[in-house]
Amino acid sequence: MQRSGRADLTSFLNRDSTRGIVIQGVTLALVLALIAYLGSNAAYNLDRLGMMFGFDFLSSTAGFDISWSLIPYDPSMTYWRVFLVGITNTLVLAFNVILFGTIIGTVVGILRLSSNPLVALLARSYVEVVRNVPLLIQIIFWFTAVFSTLPPPRRGYALGDLFFLNNRGFYFPSPHSDVSFLWFAGAIVVFVGAAWLLYRKARATRFHQTGNRKVVRTGWFIWAVALVLACIIGNGFVEWSIPALDGFNLEGGQYVPVAFGAAFVAMTVYRSAAIAESVRAGMESIDRGQHEAARTIGFSRYQMLRLILIPQAIRAIIPPLANSWLVAVKDSSLAVAIGFPELVSVFMQTSINQTGRAIEIISMVMGFYILVSLIISYLLNQYNARVQYKVM
Amino acid sequence: MNSDAQLKRFVPSPARKPKDSEMTVLRWIRSRCFNSVGNSILTLLVLGLVFYVLDYALNWAVFDAVWHASNRRECMDISPGGACWAGVIDWFNGLMYGRYPIEEQWRVNLGVVLAVAWLLPLSCRSLAHRSLMLVSWIALYPFLGAWLFLGGGFGAETGPFHAILTSLAAGFMAMCYVNWLLAMLKRPSLTDIIYPLVARFVARQTHIFSLLLVWLVFSGVAGGLLSQVALAPVAIERWGGLFLTLIIASFAITMSIPIGVLLALGRRSKLPVIHWLCLLIIELVRAVPLITVLFMAVTLLPIFLPSDMELNKLSQVLCAVCLFAGAYMAENIRGGLQAIPRGQYEAAQTLGLGYWMTMLLIILPQALRLMIPNIMTSFISILKDTTLVSIIGLFDIMLMARNIANDKNWIGLHTEPLAMISILFFVMCYGMSQYSINLEKRLKVDR
Structure with a gap:
């Protein structure tokens, strides 16, 4: 039987590989055309509005003040510095939210599984109420209804003349020293690191070979002693600056503004509810048989949790937990609504208004968030690969 | 082997019923909430916390609240520790519609009602093309809604394309409702009625052609009617x-x-x-x-x-x-x-x-x-x-x-x-x- 050229062509056109190439080629051409089109529009519009493109503005003086920053900043510094201030402020907020949110969330998640129905119900109500009200409303609520109504410094709340809370912010003692911060960090890393290595070694030899639990306790003890020692020695080089009332304001120490407080409290509460749900789901994902088996071999409740349940639950908890941390970093951008000077606020709002370099600034801000998300998902993947069940 | 038969069979004795005293609510509460010292303390703490929060919240939001006042100062004078709902009530319209003109707000309400009504025929399981109703809700309703909310002469401001789609949407909805009515009356649907007629001209896909024909007729009528309606234009900036x-x-x-x-x-x-x-x-x-x-x-x-x-x-x-x-x-x-x-x-x-x-x-x-x-x-x-x-x-x-x-009447609310x-x-x-x-x-x- 003879095939005509036409049939050949049809079968060639209908082949999967041909179609694939055509579809991909068309898509690629369309995407490139779209990019070229948008680019030419941008070039024309920028030209028309007399704007420029380039990152040279980063080295020019910013000229505006930022209400609070962790790293030193004054208006004579550059836009690059503004970017760094925004990043550090964002990270400080996100770090605190992650830390406290994880602790509270874990507690609430475990309380939700309590055998006491009242406790479980309370934990459930907390989670449901917090989860179903938008975060932005909660942030603004804490800011306007709670933190802004705090009394002025003269009548503010004080805890042992060390910590102060008033309508300017939260004041706490801060260390000052002639010795560089890096030395302190280095010392702590060396002390704790050495103790940890010793402990690991002891554990690997003595505990795993003999099953003698004493060495584990000794290890914890060495570790704690090392930490205390590092702190005591470090303290010798440090002078503590303690906030004290001076006229209408507090002098000395370090402070965070009320906007930070409101954002921190709202985001911590919100995050803890989400984390509580992951913890609960993780704990519930363990088969009931595991509880029963642990009881059967005579484990105590603590041993059951420590040796059977938590090691298994943690595999189910860590991925959503890491995702929650990532969301916490992204959510910290909502603090812009109450004027906390984080990245979006100082860079995306103020700096764009000042310089008009929208394309550059937006890509830098997005780049930062993408970088954070890449780092967290990389760490998560590493962790997942480590804790996966090893199949023999 | 006959030893099998001699083996004593195990006959479980019937389970005893729990004592009445073990089944009461009190007993249950005791076993769950007060079974140990720690748990009892926890229970009491929770009860105290719930009581405190509820007491505070109810007092603030209900018992001490002010419902009628003309400004915040008046609220404060009546009850300093209570909620001032009067301000929220005063602004209720704004919270719902933004700055949408009051005399045009019926259009918003109508739009919402239509959006819900669009899906009502779905409840009739014998109706044909039910998935089409869902698709049309996503693909067509927005045009009808946009026309309602934006207003302006029909097709005058938003363009003829939008006017056509709006009439298609209105026609579709009308057709669905007529079909729904017919289905409830156990009559054949419009499409089935004109099916024999269409079949004379179109041999293939007759059903779809009949459907399209009915829809187009309805849309034409709807478009004709809608073009007689002039809605006052409302700028998007006023939506809220x-x-x-x-x-x-x-x-x-x-x-x-x-x-x-x-x-x-x-x-x-x-x-x-x-x-x-x-x-x-x-x-x-x-x-x-x-x-x-x-x-x-x-x-x-x-x-x-x-x-x-x-x-x-x-x-x-x-x-x-x-x-x-x-x-x-x-x-x-x-x-x-x-x-x-x-x-x-x-x-x-x-x-x-x-x-x-x-x-x-x-x-x-x-x-x-x-x-x-x-x-x-x-x-x-x-x-x-x-x-x-x-x-x-x-x-x-x-x-x-x-x-x-x-708002100068409700400063700081x-x-x-x-x-x-x-x-x-x-x-x-x-x-x-x-x-x-x-x-x-x-x-x-x-x-």
Whole structure:
């Protein structure tokens, strides 16, 4: 039987590989055309509005003040510095939210599984109420209804003349020293690191070979002693600056503004509810048989949790937990609504208004968030690969 | 062997009933709440906390609250420790409709009623083309709604294309209702009535042609009627309040599904260009906060679009929110696609179905159904995320609520409006999550 050229062509056109190439080629051409089109529009519009493109503005003086920053900043510094201030402020907020949110969330998640129905119900109500009200409303609520109504410094709340809370912010003692911060960090890393290595070694030899639990306790003890020692020695080089009332304001120490407080409290509460749900789901994902088996071999409740349940639950908890941390970093951008000077606020709002370099600034801000998300998902993947069940 | 027969059979003695004293409510409470010292303390602490919070909240919100006053000072004079709901009541209209002119607000109400009414015929299971009703709700209703909300002469301001689609929408809805009525009266539908007539001229796909014919006739009539109606134009800038929040949320929710499906299918595609393109879009959008996407839409879209094309802020925001919601939805749908066993793909191929048919008829229905809880969770977060548009200056319910504190009569009234919209959001989101749990249970029973 003879095939005509036409049939050949049809079968060639209908082949999967041909179609694939055509579809991909068309898509690629369309995407490139779209990019070229948008680019030419941008070039024309920028030209028309007399704007420029380039990152040279980063080295020019910013000229505006930022209400609070962790790293030193004054208006004579550059836009690059503004970017760094925004990043550090964002990270400080996100770090605190992650830390406290994880602790509270874990507690609430475990309380939700309590055998006491009242406790479980309370934990459930907390989670449901917090989860179903938008975060932005909660942030603004804490800011306007709670933190802004705090009394002025003269009548503010004080805890042992060390910590102060008033309508300017939260004041706490801060260390000052002639010795560089890096030395302190280095010392702590060396002390704790050495103790940890010793402990690991002891554990690997003595505990795993003999099953003698004493060495584990000794290890914890060495570790704690090392930490205390590092702190005591470090303290010798440090002078503590303690906030004290001076006229209408507090002098000395370090402070965070009320906007930070409101954002921190709202985001911590919100995050803890989400984390509580992951913890609960993780704990519930363990088969009931595991509880029963642990009881059967005579484990105590603590041993059951420590040796059977938590090691298994943690595999189910860590991925959503890491995702929650990532969301916490992204959510910290909502603090812009109450004027906390984080990245979006100082860079995306103020700096764009000042310089008009929208394309550059937006890509830098997005780049930062993408970088954070890449780092967290990389760490998560590493962790997942480590804790996966090893199949023999 | 006869020793078997001699073996004593084990006969369990019947279980004794628990003593009456062991079954009372008190007993249960004691066994669960007061079974140890620690648990008892915990119970008492919880009870104390609940009592304290409820006492405070009820006193503030109900017993000491002021419902009628003309300004905040008056509220303070009547009851300094209570909520001043009078301000919220005073601004209630603004919270619901924004600055939409009061005499035109019936159009908003009508639009919402129509949106719900559009779906009512779905409850009649004997009606044909039920999926078409759902699709038309997504594809056609927005045009009818936009005409209602925007107003202006029919087709005069929004263009003839929009006028045609609006009449198609109105015609479709009218046709559905007539068919629904006929179905309830146990009569054949309009399509069936004209079927023999159409069959004389068209041999193939007669049913679809009859449907189209009926629809076009209805649309023509509807268009003719609508063109006689002149609605006062209302600028988009005047839209606001809950109305705007619901527009943004429902638009994002309905668009997120098709965008999510396309992105998810693209990400699972074997063609590298498509795969990487979709992966890039999904991951980039998911890596950044919504607020940066919104800022990008507001500041960058005017730069990247032709200078003569002016988008209003609402459309910029809608673009951003749809992209964002679509990327998140794509990951949900991808999860569903991955959960479908290979056998389903192979079976579809064996039947000779092509890629799109396999996806539309076999894979996606199962994947979407599997993912209903996650999809609903996404819907809830979209609804919550719409509050972010207030940061870039759209007068949604959030910004309206914040604005009350700037009214000279209600200066500094922050807490009450926020409490009110918190309750509103809680009711909507909690309702959605409970509905999703309900739906999940029902669908599990189906299988």
